[in-house]
Each structure stands twice: as structure tokens, then as C-alpha cells.
Amino acid sequence: MRVVIAEDLYLLRDGLTRLLDAHGFDVTAAVGTAPELLSALLDQRPDVAVIDVRLPPTFTDEGLRTALEARRQVPGLPVLVLSQYVEQLYARELLSDLAGGVGYLLKDRVFSDEAFVEALRAVATGGTVLDPEVIAKLLRKRAVDEPIITLSPREREVLELMAQGRSNAAIAQRLFVSEKAVSKHSTSIFIKLGLEPSDDDNRRVLAVLAYLNS
């Protein structure tokens, strides 16, 4: 799987490259600035890109803007955006084209390399992965509205994992329950939230996020 890495700090760029190498990824480019990133994305069309939000020259949200620009030119180009902080605003901007293949995680998530690699693969295959912190904020905000209050604690857990882009199987494994139980929970969630039930992981996530963002 071909990966492009954009990170301005050499140590982190190097670390990410080695981590992904070790997990069998093919790092085709590791760049440090936004213009380099854009040309790498457009020329190489990698299977997935790992992008730091803050990049030179302005050290603001260049990485995010470049990712959005690349996805505008190449719809659905999978990008995993890393940041020292997560903002719902940025998550919404990434999700707004509803094309999937988007990830938005805190940089610390790299520490758990297996989960990180799993997330990267999910994004590469068109999935949507949001940082638990974003999900938590979304849920906190919606907590004042009625339908979400009707969810049981277990259903909330399932919803959170679902929004992180996990499949029913992965959720079942994580919660130590059967896949059938997860399926039942998710159906219940969809009914309570008034959404169309779906088996397609990405559509499920997008539906949930669309609801939460509404």
C-alpha cells in the first residue's frame, strides 16, 4: 500500500516513515511543506496520505487545506489528517464531501501503532475514522437534544465506536459481545435516531455523523 507522509518536524516524519515501513506500507514520499504535499498527492495518487494539519509556510492549517484541495481535484482521495488538537469544525470540513476515505486523529494516537495502522487501512479502503475526542464532543453537544438521550449506555458505546469507523465485527471484538448483538444494537440506534439502517460501514458512519452534525 503506497503512502505519502506530510510532516514538517523531521523526527516525527522519520518516526512515521519507520513505523509504516515496519507495518508493510510503502512510503513513496515523505514531505515537509504544503506545496510539496500537493504535488506528491496529485502526481503519485497514493493509496492513502498521512498529513499533519500544521505545515509550512504559514504553520496554520496548511495541511488540512492542501488535503481538501487534493480531494477537490481527486474526489475520494484517502487522507488521514493528524493534529495536536482536534476540532469539530475541521472534521466537518473533511467530511463535507461525503466521499469517505477520511481520517482525523490526534497525533498521540500514533503511540498505539496497531490501532493507528488499522485506522489508516480503514481510511485507505474508503472508511471514515474520527478521533474519539471529536465523537465525544459531538455526543456532548447532542446530549441536550432528545433522541440521543433515549440511547442506552451500551448503544452509546456502539455509536461511538461506529463513528470511529469500526465495522460490526471490530465493535463486537472490542466490547466482548457477539457480532449479532452489535448488529441488534446498531439497528436499535438507527431506529431511535430515525435513520435508514445500513450494513455498509462507511454509509453507516456518514449517516451517524450527518445526524450528529445536523
Place this chain on the structure above:
Amino acid sequence: MHWTFAGIAALALWAGYLAWFVLVLARRVRAAELRSMPLPYKVRALRLETLLLPVVLLGINFSGGYSGLVALFLPAVALAVWTFAPRYVTSKVVPLSLVFLGLYGFTVVREFARGVPWVTRYGIAGGGSGFGYAQLDLVQTFAFLASGLWLTWRRMDPDSAISRMLLREPADVPGRHGRPRWGLLLLLVYGVLVEMLGATFWLDTPWWSASLTLTVGLAALVLVIRAPAVAADLALAGLILFGIYGIALAAFWPSHVPLPSPYTWDVRYASVWVTSRPTALVAGAEGLALVAFGLSLVPRALDPWSRALLRSAADAELAGRVQRLTRTRADAVDAATAELRRLERDLHDGAQARLVSLGMSLRAAERLMVSSPEAAAALVAEARETSVKVLDELRGLVRGICPPVLADRGLADAVRALALDTPLHTEVDIELAGRPSLPVETACYFAVAEALANAVKHSAARQVQVRIRHYDGRLRIMVTDDGCGGADPQGGSGLLGLERRLGTFDGVLAVNSPPGGPTIIAIEVPCALSSRRISISSGTA
């Protein structure tokens, strides 16, 4: 001189008064343990008016017009007041008595000049209409008046309620500054005027003239009290004019007398009767002294007026501005210091402590690496957990200093991000053609954040609206919620702190929150927008 019973009794009474005075004085000296002190110190401690009291008493007693009994018992009243009343009463009564004695002297001399064959006593000058007595009267008149005015001045407590009311302005009324004490000199000028022109000069009928003179005198007194600045200016003009008149007298004597007395051809000037060249020279010297005194006061007299003239509205505005800047600067410095202190404490208790424990875990893992790889792995995992926590804390700190979206995108998107994180239906309506400076943006951001947090915590609102515009050179922010209202900007430190922070940029914060709602928080900050990058998203959250 023949001895009568009444005469002996009066003499005895006076001896009694003298004994009374000496005894009380001696007791006071003893009480204050002043005996070993040098004389000037004693005088200062006992106050000068105490020593002048006998002078006053003698002056009153010997001045004509009283019936014998009044003259005899007045000193008793005065001594009683001096002995038993609080000191500040004496210190007011004595100077005032001296002033009135002096003013009375002018009329005595005037009457003599008119040729009224009174047997008038004044001060130490006995009754009689001789020229020598009149000379003595003039000198005494000036001595009484000068010492009275001087003592009044000295004894005026500048902080007493009365002198504040009479002589001082409220500090910041422009244009009416300065209530010079030498406005009191107007009384002297008035006295000299009466002396020269005569108490009944103005109109033919003596009674009417006397009334007029009295009225003018009262007017002078009212001026001194109500408009000291005007009184001071008039006194100044009078001093200089009288001075010039005196110099003219000396210069033209005897060929030309500029202003002869209306009743006799004798000319009086200040403390002399101008009848010869030497007396004319004395008058000239007095005139010179008066002119010099008047001129020396001119700069001080002009000062308030020139200041009033120069003190335009712009000046007052500038003064207000300086005051405001001083205050907001102090606030800003305080806030910055408190903020740094908080950061220091947070870093010290949080990140630094965790990094220490991280280092210790790693060191322990290093040692266990060979002997007990499993324990080492557990320690490393723990270290990793710690590093996540450190990062989390640092993130929180950074958010508190400058929220990332604010730095990345500016106020509009930062407020949108804030709205997304606010657990209320938050409508955002922002139209900005550019970005304010980062400090202004930051202050406004935290203001909106506080307003939203208040809406969440206290208002029980269902929805909030944030509206931001920029026009007429001001950034205008309005946060409106549909909650229960009743927010008090003085009550919570939050809003007050915001107001201070905005004040640094001349910004203002207004809260309108009637009980029952809605609450509207309006913020205005004068600022310019730069044409930095504009945000890309908008809408509600």
C-alpha cells in the same frame, strides 16, 4: 482724674480679667509641659491668637460706641469663650474680630476727616479729634486689618468642610480652577476705598449712602465667599490701582493732588495723612509696595484664567483618555501577570511533574530491560500513557492561551468552532471582510467563549445566537440567548474580567439581561481589519 466708685470697680474688673488671662495661660503652659521650651515654640504651641486676644479685647473696649456695661462685660464673654470653648473657635473668632476692628477703623478716620466733632476712641488712640489721634487711628486700622487677614489665612484649615466649600473647587471641573485665598484682600481694598471716599460719599442722604456702602461691602464679602477667583482678581486690580495712586501722590505733591478728598483738602493715603513732602514720600513708598505686591500676584492670578482658556475640550478629552489608558494598562499588566502565574503553576504541577515521572519510568525500564523484559515493557507502556496525558494537558494549556483555530483561521472560524463545541443550539452569523489583529481577536474570542459558557451554565437557554460584524471602524459582537436573563456583569468575575481585557483595546462590553430574559451581551472594539485570509465555512451548528 477723679476717683469714683464705678471707676474703681471697672479698674478692679480689668485687673480681674488680666489675672484670669494670665492664670489660664500659665495653666496651659504647665499642662503642655512647655516651660522648658524656647519662647517661639511656646508661642506656636499656644497659638498666636491667644497672645492677640488681649489686643482684640483692648481694641474692642476702647473703640467708641459701646455703653460702659457692654465695654466692661464683653471681655468677660471673650475670656470665657477663650477659656472654655474649643481652640478652633478662638482661632476663628480672633482673626475675624481683628478684621472687623480694622474695617471699623476706616469709618472712624473717615468721620474725623469729615470734621465730625466726635469724641471717638479707637484702639489705643484716645477720644479727641486731634490730627495726631487720626494718624494713630490710620496706623491701627492697617495693623488690625493686616494681622486679621494674615491670621485668617493662617488659621484656615484647607481641609475643613467650610474652606473646601468656600475656597476649593472639585478637582476636575475644567476652567474654574483655583480659589486663591488672597481673594480675602478684596476686603482690604474695600476698606481703603471707604477710607478714601467716605462711608457716605455715594449719595447725598447719609443714610442712603451708608446703606449703599454697606451693600457694596456685603457684595464684596459675598464675592469673597462665593467667587473667590473673581474676588481675587478684583483685589489684585484694586491693589495695583491704589498703588499707582499712591505713587502719583508722591510724584505730583503738592502741585497736583489727583484725587482730593471730597470733604477736606487733606489727602489720606493708606496709613498716612499726606500733608507734607515726607508724608507724600511715605505714601509713595506704600504705593510702590502695593503695586509690587499686586504685580507679584499677577502670574498666579492669570494662571487659572490662562489655563481655562487653553483648556479646550480636546484637553479634557485627552486627560480622560490618559486616565483611562492608565487604568487599562494597569489592568492589562495585572491580567498578564496573573495569566503567566497560572501558566507557570499549571506547567509546574502538570506537564513538568509528569515528564519527571516519565523519565523515571524509562530509567527503571532501562535497568530491567535485560533482567526482566516483561516488567520493562510494562514500565514503557506506562511511560507512553504518561506522555499521552502530558500531551493532553499541554493541549488544554495551549487552548487557554490561544485556541488553535483562532491562530489558524481567525475569529470567524474560531467562533464557529466554539459554537460547534457548545452544547446548545448555536446560530452563528458572521460577516467579516478580514481579520482584526490577533490580540483583539483573542480578547473577543474569549469574550464570546465566556458569554456562551454563561449561557450554558446559567441561562437555561435553548438556543444562542452569535452575530459579528465590522462597520464604522468597530468590531461589533452580539451574543443573544433565549434564557431566563438576570445576568449581572458586576456579580460574576467572569464578565468583569472580560470587560477589563476588552478595555485594553478601548473595547466596551454591555449586558442587557432583564429577569425573564433574553440576555444580550454586546461587545464593541474599535479596530481595523487586515486583508488576511478569510474563512471558508459558515452556517449553524
